[in-house]
Amino acid sequence: MDIKTRIKITDRFITRVTRYIALAVIFFGCIWGIRTLWTYWRYEQTNDAQVQEYINPVIARVGGYLTEVRYEENEIVAKGDTLLIVDNREYIYAQAETTADIDKQYAQLKELEARQYTLAQTAAAAKSQIQGRESKFKQQELEYNRYHKLYEVDAATAQQLEEKRAQLDIDRSDWKSSVENAQAAQASISDIEAQKRVLEKEISRLKQLQNYKDLTVGYTVITAPYRGRMGKRSIDLGQMITPGQVLTYIVNDETPKWIVANFKETQIRNIRLGDEAEIAVDAYPDTQFKGKVISIAPATGSSFSLLPPDNATGNFVKIVQRIPVRIEITAPSDSEELLKAGMNVNVLISKKQKDAK
Incomplete structure (x- = not known):
């Protein structure tokens, strides 16, 4: 078999393989497109959502030098445990x-x-x-x-x-x-x-x-206000503290975690209190989480900012606003241990629930 014949056979093989690959790409692209359209048609969804829980500061009520520091970073503490002692x-x-x-x-x-x-x-x-x-x-x-x-x-x-x-x-x-x-x-x-x-x-x-x-x-004896986990430690023995100074942060384990999903204002019309939500956590892609809408913010997120926008200044540019929706996590039962504050999640809320209602 001469070289020209071998080149023709190779070209036909490459053309056939390329055709199959293109057909496969088109096929899977169509499936992805249909699935995406189906999702957009059936669900209101957002990826602008995070896990939230109460993270409160531990504040000094008196001033003085620290004589003892009885906690470490990320340590689990019980309510009433001594965290810090000030010279009294x-x-x-x-x-x-x-x-x-x-x-x-x-x-x-x-x-x-x-x-x-x-x-x-x-x-x-x-x-x-x-x-x-x-x-x-x-x-x-x-x-x-x-x-x-x-x-x-x-x-x-x-x-x-x-x-x-x-x-x-x-x-x-x-x-x-x-x-x-x-x-x-x-x-x-x-x-x-x-x-x-x-x-x-x-x-x-x-x-x-x-x-x-x-x-x-x-x-002068600073204790944990509730059961929780300590945050970053930035103080040590002998340090002078003042009244009102933030000493550390504690994550409250006595209250359940929740999701804050920032939906577009055009999506809110399809969301009601009590709607079930599907939650996909980026950190656990193989775990399916369930939730329920428990509240919708009374104003957009920008309205609560330090400097709310003023659209009467003459340089108005229309921007789709986001409205926070609070979602209670209902499943799985061990979700409290898996989820950490600040984790990114995707939230989907079915539009068909309104039709059923």
Whole structure:
């Protein structure tokens, strides 16, 4: 067989193989196209979707130097586990100072109560003297009146009348003195009552301050607010922290994960609460996940941004907006362990559910 014959046979073989490959490509392309069109016709879908879960910061409520760090990155912690300990000596000293102030106020209150008791006894004694001295004064007044009448008829001397007048003045003075002593003692008792009320209010204030100091001491021990997994650790022993500083992040394992799928605004008309969703996770292509629509955002994602777009500026360009749809994961049962926050997923929601409804 000459070279030309072999070349012709080879060309025919290549042409045949190329034809088969082209037919195969066309065949599979048609299948892919039909399947894609079928999917677009039957489902609302988006690949702009991620797994979400609550990731909350652990924030310092007091300042100070860290004396202990009891967690590592990615560690699983239980609710109430100690994560960090802040040097609490200055807070304990402030707590003891407040306690001493309360004890001082109680001591002053006891002193006032003792003075009040003494004044009450004085007032009681003065009141008991008033009646006796008043009776003596009235009797002496009658005696003076009798001598005054006797003196008018020359039955008594002027000296006797003067003696009775002097004794009358002395008895009147004693009686008024007893009244004034009783009134002064009663006024002092009222004054002490007012001082006691001031002290009681001050004690109440100091007790509230002591409660705050107790809380402050408790804040030096930072615990896990719930069961979860710790995030990145960026602090160490001896580091100075300030109130309000974010120390680390914790992923909440007590609440279920969910999917946030950002559908186009033109797709929302086919999505309702309770619709079932098919979820394909990029990390687990062989696992089929199921979900259910539990809420639809009241506004587009851009409306919640830090700087919402203003279309009244004169340079408007129409852009299809995205509306977040929250989807609860219903299957498989072990999905909580498989899925991590931030994973990319594809979500499909059947349009036929609306027809059935």
